[in-house]
Amino acid sequence: MPPVSSPGLLDGTGALRTSVEERAARVRFRRAMALMVMTLLAPGSAQLVAGNRRVGLVAFCLWLGLLVTGFVALVVALVVALVHREWIFSMVSNPSLLLVLRLGLIAAAVGWAALFMDAWRIGQPLSLRLTHRRAVVGVNGFLCLSVMGTLLFGAHVVGVARDGILTMFGSDEVVGAHDGRFNVLLLGGDSGEGRWGLRPDSLTVASIDAETGRTVLIGLPRNMSSFPFRDGSPMAEEFPDGFDCDGCYLNGVSTWAQDHEELFPGSEDPGVEATIAAVEGITDLEINYWAMVNLEGFKDLVDAVGGVTLNVRQPIPVGLPHEAHFHYIDAGVRKLDGHDTLWYARAREGSDDYSRMARQKCVMNAMLQQVSPQVVVRNFEKIAQASTAMVSTNLPASELDTFMDLALKARGQKVSTLSLVPPMIQTADPDIPLVHRKVEQAIEQAEGGGTKAAGGTGRKPKATPDAVTGGSIGSLSEGYAANQAEDLGAAC
Structure with missing residues (x-):
């Protein structure tokens, strides 16, 4: 009878049995992998088990404390958001808190990466077989870079948001609501070299109810002349009879003031100060804040949110016929990128200034209704970068929470419009008392306390299939629906 071969040796057929050394190698490999997984799931646990217990205890306690604190903060935030949403907005827009969060994420990234490297060391890679060693190095590198990259990217996004807030919102002067409303002057400025804000291409006052967010957009034509300035302003002293000099229009006030600093x-x-004095003289509204929008940079914002959907009433030309990119935006409901959205808002061919103003109001309404909190979160970094390059404003950072909350409230409501244009207002010689009455009526109507007057904000152009001019419902003689509507969404 042939002798029986012992374990770990070749049997009679030449098959190799599992040796003690191979089993030990697999145990070491599994141990090294387990240490890295432990570091991923509970930072510091690998050191507590097999390394420097003091380091492991500190790291594990920090991780556990942050985990518990984060969970409690999330629960509290969700509860508070239900009853006091502005508090959440104040937290996410506070530069000091954002700086602490950014530094915390950077520290966590560096510390976690160090723990991964230490877990690799504790796993004694030199005692592993070559294939196991390569696997451990690959897994450790992947986990280390993934965790560190995620945290550093988060720190980068927080930094972009903080820098944007500090760059755009530099003023510290807080102005309370006037008669229960915030009046914000929105200026659309060309962005050419040396031309930032010199001649506003569009001027709109957003009058916002401080409680409900109900908004009235009051459009002012850039070619208005012979208008008064706010009493007591330097411009009123220079032009006591109104801005009636030769070639003096509303969009030229800024240039005139820059030349007479x-x-x-x-x-x-x-x-900007002179333009505000003009707008206040025309509308009889006190302006709280202003925002200058770089119209070229507006393209980047639209692209950052993934485009905007608009109801194109007529083909709109994009560019000039001799340009290579010239084309038409076809009629119909279209989702437009930033380039085409800007041309939709600014195209002049086959249009007039007042039809163009109507299209601009439709773009404003579409952005308000379509840019949801979910869209902002998904595209936060792009939006923050685009906004920094697009907007200049005197809105204080401390008021961001208030206006973010009002913006969310406004999304669920109708937006009213009143444009001070023909046939209601003659831009060359505006009836200022009539303008004041119309502004007052529009606001009262939006608040539910007004009555429709003849020719008031409830008036709409004849909506026949042919009553579309320059892409807007209506005509120069009848007026444009989006310029004078109780529900801008329906008029667009």
């Missing part, structure tokens, strides 16, 4: 001692932006 000596009249505005201590002013950081005489052009």
Whole structure:
């Protein structure tokens, strides 16, 4: 009878049995992998089991404390959001808190990466077989870079948001609501070299109810002339009978003031200050804040949110016929990118200034209704970067929470419009008392306390199939629906 071969040796057929050394190698490999997985799931646990217990205890306690704190903060935030949403907005827009969060994410990234490297060391890679060693190095590198990259990307996004807030919202002067409303002057400025904000291409006052967010957009034509300035302003002293000089229009007030800076001692932006004085004189509204929108940069914002859907009433030309990119935006419901959206809002061919103003109001309404919190979260970094390049404003960072909350409230409501244009208002010689009455009526109507007057904000152009001019419902003689509507969405 042949002898029986012992374990770990070749049997009679030449098959190799599992040796003690191979089993030990697999045990070491599994141990090394387990240490890395432990570091991923509970940072510091690998050191507690097989390394420096003091380091492991500190890391594990920090991780556990952050985990518990984060969970409690999330629950509290969800509860508070139900009853006091502004508090959440104030947290996410506070530069100091964002700085702490950014530094915390960077520290966590570095510390976690160090723990992964230490877990690899504790796993004694030199005692592993070559194939096992390569596997351990690959897995450790993947986990280390993934965790560290995620945290550093989060720190980068927080940094972009903080930088954007500090760059755009530099003012510290808080202005309370006037008669229960915030009046914000929105200026659309060309972005050419040396031309930032010199001649606003569009001027709109967003009058926002401080409680409900109900908004009235009051459009002012850039070619308005012979209008008064706010009493007591430097411009009112220079033009006591109104801005009636030769070739003087509303969009030229800024340029005139920039050329006469000596009249505005201590002013950081005489052009904006003079324009506000004009708008207040025309509308009889007190302006709380202003925002200058770089219309070229607006393209990037639209692209950042994934485009905007608009009801194109007529083909709109994009570019000029001799340009290579010239084309038409076809009629119909279209989702447009930033380039085409800007041309939809600014195209002049086959249109007039007032039809163009109507299209601009439709773009504003579409952005308000379509840019949801979910869209902002998904595209946060792109939006923050685009907004930094697009907007200049005197809105204080401390007021961001208020206006973010009002924006969310406004999304669920109708937006009213009143444009001070023909046939209601003659831009060359505006009836200012009539303008004041119309503005007051529009706001009262939006608040539910007004009555429709003849020719008031409830008036709409004849909506026949042919009553479309320059892409807007209506005509120059009848007026445009989006310029004078109780529900801008329906008029677009």
